[in-house]
Amino acid sequence: EDQVTQSPEALRLQEGESSSLNCSYTVSGLRGLFWYRQDPGKGPEFLFTLYSAGEEKEKERLKATLTKKESFLHITAPKPEDSATYLCAVDAGGTSYGKLTFGQGTILTVHP
């Protein structure tokens, strides 16, 4: 069974205090790993797709990396507007092709 686990469940940072969110996955085969941002009362908003170990993607203060067992979302010098829930999901391919399995999310709060 495909599983995705995110840690920590919640993270509080001061503005400018860099940190990382973790996404660990157990799948039969990885076709792609996805990061989404979700604001309260809204749907998930796509951030990144990673396909193979060693791949990295960046967008503003966010950088996503991928290994064979986990992915990290690094947040550099965060601002209060980065506060949101960050979701990780995998497409395991095979019989799960095109279906996303989501982690439970990390709630990030950045204080000014």
Added chain:
Amino acid sequence: NAGVTQTPKFQVLKTGQSMTLQCAQDMNHNSMYWYRQDPGMGLRLIYYSASEGTTDKGEVPNGYNVSRLNKREFSLRLESAAPSQTSVYFCASSVRRGDQPQHFGDGTRLSIL
């Protein structure tokens, strides 16, 4: 450009009532999906439609039915609502199955008393 539009945004039902959640996308996407999001559970796939005319079960299909009305619209029906179906429901679409990313609507918040 609206993207994925879901209606209604909020709904309260009594146990045993029926309800259809509507979803429409204007991005000419082939594939559409229905998820539910519960606290501490993450999003779970209920049903998906890889293309117009096809539908398939996801992880948690029991108690739900779907209709892919045309390329733009994908509805989710609760025939006899149960309190366990209280959740936030999200519709998503992608260019085609396996062609990520999926684009999400803003959800329908459904409470069943």
